[in-house]
Amino acid sequence: MIEVENLSKQFGKKTAVDHLSFSVRKGEVLGFLGPNGAGKSTTMRMVTGFLPPSSGDAKICGISIVGNPAEAKRKIGYLPESAPLYNDMTVSGFLRFCAEVRGLSGNTRNDAVERAIATCFLQSVAYQSIETLSKGYRHRTCLAQALLHDPEVLILDEPTDGLDPNQKHEVRQLIKRLGETKAILFSTHILEEVEAACTRAVIVDRGRIVADGTPAELIAKGKGSLTDLFRKVTTLDTAA
Amino acid sequence: MKNVWTIFKRELGSYFSHPIAYAVIVVFLLLSMVFAFTLGGFMDAQDASLTYSFFAYLPFVLMVLVPAVGMRLLAEEQRSGTIELLGTMPIPMWSVIFGKFLAAALVWLIALLLTFPIWITVNQLGDPDNLTILSGYIGGFLVACTFLAITLLVSAFTRDQVICLIVAATLCIIIVLGTFDPFVRAYSKALPAGFSDAITSLGVWDHFMSLARGSFRLQDAVWFLSIILACLTGTSAILSAKRA
Numbered sequence: 276m277i278e279v280e281n282l283s284k285q286f287g288k289k290t291a292v293d294h295l296s297f298s299v300r301k302g303e304v305l306g307f308l309g310p311n312g313a314g315k316s317t318t319m320r321m322v323t324g325f326l327p328p329s330s331g332d333a334k335i336c337g338i339s340i341v342g343n344p345a346e347a348k349r350k351i352g353y354l355p356e357s358a359p360l361y362n363d364m365t366v367s368g369f370l371r372f373c374a375e376v377r378g379l380s381g382n383t384r385n386d387a388v389e390r391a392i393a394t395c396f397l398q399s400v401a402y403q404s405i406e407t408l409s410k411g412y413r414h415r416t417c418l419a420q421a422l423l424h425d426p427e428v429l430i431l432d433e434p435t436d437g438l439d440p441n442q443k444h445e446v447r448q449l450i451k452r453l454g455e456t457k458a459i460l461f462s463t464h465i466l467e468e469v470e471a472a473c474t475r476a477v478i479v480d481r482g483r484i485v486a487d488g489t490p491a492e493l494i495a496k497g498k499g500s501l502t503d504l505f506r507k508v509t510t511l512d513t514a515a
Numbered sequence: 516m517k518n519v520w521t522i523f524k525r526e527l528g529s530y531f532s533h534p535i536a537y538a539v540i541v542v543f544l545l546l547s548m549v550f551a552f553t554l555g556g557f558m559d560a561q562d563a564s565l566t567y568s569f570f571a572y573l574p575f576v577l578m579v580l581v582p583a584v585g586m587r588l589l590a591e592e593q594r595s596g597t598i599e600l601l602g603t604m605p606i607p608m609w610s611v612i613f614g615k616f617l618a619a620a621l622v623w624l625i626a627l628l629l630t631f632p633i634w635i636t637v638n639q640l641g642d643p644d645n646l647t648i649l650s651g652y653i654g655g656f657l658v659a660c661t662f663l664a665i666t667l668l669v670s671a672f673t674r675d676q677v678i679c680l681i682v683a684a685t686l687c688i689i690i691v692l693g694t695f696d697p698f699v700r701a702y703s704k705a706l707p708a709g710f711s712d713a714i715t716s717l718g719v720w721d722h723f724m725s726l727a728r729g730s731f732r733l734q735d736a737v738w739f740l741s742i743i744l745a746c747l748t749g750t751s752a753i754l755s756a757k758r759a
Contacts, residue, residue: 348603
């Protein structure tokens with residue numbers, strides 16, 4: 276459902292993403308691992324159509340994000356890295372706005388908002404101003420926005436970043452559950468998350484894929500430890 | 516168009532849930548009335564019109580206050596990262612820009628309409644030509660929209676509202692003061708002949724004052740609309756260039 280083909284991104288002379296290719300099928304949760312600055316967020320921004328790639332393409336359910344961005348974007352739900360929100364709105368007001376931008380209206384819109392609020396456990400803060408929310412609720416509000424239109428593809432940039440252990444567990448369970456019917460690409464640098472939620476994982480370093488496999492295969496490659504493998508195949512940011 | 520309406524509604528709601536729109540409207544009403552009753556000599560002029568007592572001072576007030584309304588439009592969107600949400604939703608960027616522009620323009624329409632007491636007053640005291648006054652209000656609104664489009668263009672460059680305010684206000688001040696007749700007469704002495712006419716017709720005064728005097732000329736509409744369109748198109752181009 277997500278097919279990334281030879282995707283590259285250059286910022287000036289710096290190559291952030293270097294001919295990256297991978298694919299995610301329906302029912303698969305692909306963990307996107309890598310040190311900070313490896314090009315994870317840049318890749319996701321290109322796949323979601325926010326950044327135009329320098330070369331290569333990504334196909335969402337067979338639709339090219341470069342050739343037909345408007346159609347491809349309809350198939351994607353995206354949670355950006357910092358979970359950006361409009362602070363002056365309430366949670367339900369924000370979700371209604373996002374649903375309208377997604378082309379939903381009337382009862383379809385209201386049902387979608389209610390469903391997203393229930394899925395992300397936001398009932399208690401639905402009419403609260405976003406400004407007053409804790410980080411966990413902010414994250415879940417932004418996640419709810421990605422689920423509104425029941426997309427076939429979910430792209431989540433560090434969905435558990437900054438959450439407490441309980442919230443992390445909840446979000447991982449949610450990803451696992453959603454992954455049964457969707458194709459999910461999610462980035463993280465927390466290695467336990469891979470075992471907890473992914474069906475497959477790739478490790479990216481300096482814009483290239485350096486390891487690819489199921490969590491069990493990767494652990495076997497690292498001789499029993501994913502951390503060891505991660506440290507072996509990636510470079511320290513001080514080395515670059 | 517539906518997308519423009521969605522963005523417009525959100526932006527307008529955001530204006531009136533913040534103190535900024537109220538503050539700017541109050542300051543605008545105060546300043547425009549202070550000018551009309553002091554420098555404009557509204558009571559002493561013995562003239563049943565608003566052209567030289569009220570409208571002639573509008574560009575001076577608008578050149579600073581309009582950027583204060585427009586500064587957050589895109590700067591805040593870029594600072595908080597919500598531009599990334601909008602950029603990954605299936606709507607074209609021009610509808611975002613246009614929706615935001617229309618919302619801020621409506622704030623200015625409301626501000627201008629709230630000066631209605633001076634219109635009532637002039638009608639009580641004398642017998643003014645109300646079509647000329649309407650034309651003056653249209654001119655004032657077009658000046659506000661032009662400054663707004665300039666502010667939007669500046670706010671595409673930066674994620675800092677204060678920088679946007681300073682740069683946009685400076686540009687508007689240059690457009691207003693740089694083409695203000697007494698100034699043009701002073702500095703055009705140093706320039707070859709014919710330059711002062713060119714500068715005057717490029718500036719805001721020639722086009723605004725003809726509307727304020729009640730004459731509607733095609734060249735004025737072309738001047739206002741082409742600056743607004745150029746700035747909005749430029750805004751869209753800058754936003755895409757920033758991502759490439």
